[in-house]
Amino acid sequence: MTTTSKIINEIRRIIAEIIISEDEKNEFKFWQEPIIGFASTEDVIFVKLRQWTSQEHLMPEDILVNAATVVVYFIPYRKEVGKSNNKGRNASQIWGEAYIKTNSLSSKIKPEMKALFEGKGFKCEFTPATHNFTPEKLISNWSHRHLAYIAGIGTLGKNNMLITQKGCSGRLESFITDCRLEPTKRPVQDFCLSKLNYTCDKCLKRCVNDSLSKSGFDRFRCYEMCLENDEHLSNIGLSDVCGKCLIGIPCAWANPSQKVRTNRSGG
Numbered sequence: 001m002t003t004t005s006k007i008i009n010e011i012r013r014i015i016a017e018i019i020i021s022e023d024e025k026n027e028f029k030f031w032q033e034p035i036i037g038f039a040s041t042e043d044v045i046f047v048k049l050r051q052w053t054s055q056e057h058l059m060p061e062d063i064l065v066n067a068a069t070v071v072v073y074f075i076p077y078r079k080e081v082g083k084s085n086n087k088g089r090n091a092s093q094i095w096g097e098a099y100i101k102t103n104s105l106s107s108k109i110k111p112e113m114k115a116l117f118e119g120k121g122f123k124c125e126f127t128p129a130t131h132n133f134t135p136e137k138l139i140s141n142w143s144h145r146h147l148a149y150i151a152g153i154g155t156l157g158k159n160n161m162l163i164t165q166k167g168c169s170g171r172l173e174s175f176i177t178d179c180r181l182e183p184t185k186r187p188v189q190d191f192c193l194s195k196l197n198y199t200c201d202k203c204l205k206r207c208v209n210d211s212l213s214k215s216g217f218d219r220f221r222c223y224e225m226c227l228e229n230d231e232h233l234s235n236i237g238l239s240d241v242c243g244k245c246l247i248g249i250p251c252a253w254a255n256p257s258q259k260v261r262t263n264r265s266g267g
Contacts, residue, residue: 030081032166034076035165069183072153074164081098091232096229100239113126123177144172145162145172151183157191158192158194163192165254169252202248207244208244209225
């Protein structure tokens with residue numbers, strides 16, 4: 001096994017173990033096993049990043065000199081977390097707690113990743129897991145979702161969220177290292193049924209304040225709803241979340257395009 005392969009295995013082991021350890025402390029269990037992807041900074045698709053997001057979006061080398069790899073991981077929520085948020089206009093308390101607990105979880109993962117790479121003579125840098133956007137535009141300068149696509153974790157759905165093999169209900173985090181790791185292959189087709197020309201659009205119907213529609217996405221209306229939920233859940237701490245468009249849809253907990261392909265092939 002090569003040195004880089006060993007590092008990749010260590011990354012997977014450390015993140016998975018921290019998730020299990022932290023979840024054991026929770027009375028309500030929040031997380032499933034993570035999905036981890038790797039993107040080479042030499043991948044030509046990085047030139048499209050600012051086209052997809054904004055001209056202010058940072059590039060890996062803006063964060064770390066000699067950046068070689070972007071590592072992205074998706075932490076899926078357990079289905080019980082999603083079920084709690086299925087009904088009503090406002091986000092459930094469990095959904096809000098999942099957001100807060102995952103932010104805390106990320107703070108435990110960061111020093112372990114830094115120690116791993118520095119112990120092997122490399123560097124790694126993180127960006128904020130959330131609230132890394134300008135209030136005027138509400139556009140992130142470091143999009144975990146788009147980086148996750150580049151790193152082969154999944155594809156973007158009509159709800160603007162990333163759909164992975166374990167669905168879209170969860171949280172993303174990423175970091176940059178100057179260690180060159182083998183990149184993950186990207187999916188060859190979309191996971192979103194609507195983008196595959198199947199009748200779906202269920203995420204649009206799930207939106208509680210018309211932020212999502214066939215005409216597009218209104219990020220300002222979406223954020224208004226998140227702020228409403230923050231006020232609604234003020235007793236648990238900062239929780240400007242919603243998640244209604246992530247629940248009760250075919251891509252909530254799985255990649256629905258796999259089932260479509262299986263049905264087509266008669267499997």
